[in-house]
Amino acid sequence: MDKLVISGSPHVHAEQDVKSIMWGVVIALIPALLVSVYYFGIPALVLTSVAVLSCLVFEFLIQKFLLKQEPTITDGSAVITGILLAFNVPSSLPLWQLIIGSLVAIGIAKMAYGGLGKNPFNPALVGRVFLLISFPVDMTTWPTPAPLGTVPDAITGPTALGVLKEGLMKGDTVTHLMKNVPTYQDLFIGSIGGSLGEISALALILGGLYMLVRRIITWHIPVSFIATVFVFTAILWQANPEKYADPVFHLLAGGLMLGAIFMATDMVTSPMTYKGMLVFGIGCGLLTVLIRVWGAYPEGVSFAILIMNAITPLLNNWFKPAQFGEEVK
């Protein structure tokens, strides 16, 4: 007989490990990817592949030659970063810009801090914001969607949030502007201009449900995030429907679903307790609306999440888990 293994308890382990969690997230992103390929065609597939590939290559090179670690690219986390980065850019973005974005996401936002689990900010969002600031024109030129096999009426157009922001700044009314934005049905299905992965609320919600069922994420962050945006914009809309768009529009337009379901729920950069997660989600929601309504950018989801990422350590300090034995009856 071989030697017996001696180790401390426990001697069994739950099914999920980091790999299965990460690849589970990748699976959850597939519906949104399919919708993207349907409306934006082959470029959507090319962009996503290039982002994933460059994230993997950068992580591999950095681990192998800079950090001299055993490369861990098979854990799936770099794949997620790649997909999410691609999902946050327009389908017309030049590939070289996307590759730079991948380098920033992996090199600066992740590996510089020590790799998986140690980064304070969501890598894909850092990459996205870097691109938005560095290449503002390319990052806000939105090809109009055209289902596979059809030709779009116009080559590019603004996003729904862009139409609203620009119109309001020119003094237009919401009622009038709403005639120029896609219908709620299009917004829900994804037949709209926008970043690759954000267009279809339906596909993103499907992915979110999959992650909930597999217990990869909990409901706390997405629900508090989305509910806050809904309530806040509903109050504004009630106060003045000519100046503020209705809450359903705010839920479906822009990157809220992508952000709330896939980016804010990033375990590494979100709080450790349910209470902390709820506050995190509420903070994301408030900041998103503040930026959308009063900020310079039409969309605020990325900034909102990054800001809340920054205060996550504080939230962890403020919201400790409820300890057993504190209440004596």
Added chain:
Amino acid sequence: MRTFKLGGVHPEENKISAGAAIEFLPPPATVSIPVGQVLGAPSKPLVEKGAKVKVGQLIAKGESFISANVHASVSGTVKGIDEVTDTSGYRRKAIIIAVEGDEWDESIDRSPEIKYECALSADDIIKKINEAGIVGLGGATFPTHVKLKVPQGKKAEVLIINGVECEPYLTSDHRLMLEKGEELLVGTSILMKALQVDRGLIGIENNKPDAIAHLTTLAQKFKGIEIVPLKVKYPQGGEKQLIKALINREVPSGKLPIDVGTVVQNVGTTFAVYEAVQKNKPLFERIVTVTGKSVKKPSNFLVRIGTPVSALIEKAGGLPEDTGKIISGGPMMGKTLNSLETPVVKGMSGLLIMRKSEAKRIGTVNCIRCARCVSVCPMGLSPYLLAVLAEQSEWEPAEKGRIMDCIECGSCMYICPSGRPLLDYMRVGKSKVGQIIRSRGR
């Protein structure tokens, strides 16, 4: 259905030996009875090489407050006092007896009849339990008589009997409840009398519906005893978790169950109490589950203390070819054995034989801050943080983070997707912080 509130996990139950009736394992040729089988001081041997002993004879005496007597589990000749490897993996002092026949001490009542009435006073009951060397048979091995002595100024209101058996695989308590139900209930009444309470609750997880039904029927004849089915959730057999589940009270940090008016005893212990008080039989045998996915005949044996585990494994169909790990206890809290000659002790509820493929831990990667360890911790701790603090020798913040509250249930490490050795570090932290706290007291 009732359960505890905070945290918990649900590992695969794997109760494959649940259908196997308790089987008597005849005494082996030689037994090694460790003198330290208790969470406390080892006992002092009373016999010397060459002495003849009978089954049930006192062979080592517990002399300090927290210790327990040890009795001969076989009849025969003492071969000597030697060191044997026990479940801790260390070599410890044990009394070695060569078995000759099976001659029991005359004072033990070996009749099969169940004796219901108990005329003894509370003090006499506790004395009898002390003499019989009974310790917590759920695995903690804390001396039972110490638990029953309610400190001045405190009052027990309810007795809790732990029939949860939340560890996967183990079935010794389950079989006991099915086969020794009446004795168990008499034992419960005796413990209630010892504590001077009129209410006894037996908590059983509802993955044992047969035991729940059986005991519920029997309990109708007993005054004040109630069977409470509980939702299956690990670690419900933890004392504090069971108290929370049954009477919704939380034992404060650093306090004992008696501080919230209760005392908890395991069903195996309760049965031993019945035998000691009613049959004058000291604790020298116990029920041990032998199980594992590759074990030919998963079984529940009634075994004499001191029998080498190899004898149990042999009887259960032999050691499987693919054995990778042998565990004393269940897969969540059990201890790995390094020798097949390790003797059965009072605290050994089962032997789990794991395959090679199950024996290794998953690889360790960086913490991804998924917070699962926090959400499953039944004590509401932050294992990810405490493990890092212990790793970095930051004892003060670890103490503030209530590392001493950790019950070592292993839920954090079970769930950790990064495969981090959380409990290994917490144990190091607990032992160090414990030392610091004790040195402060001096």
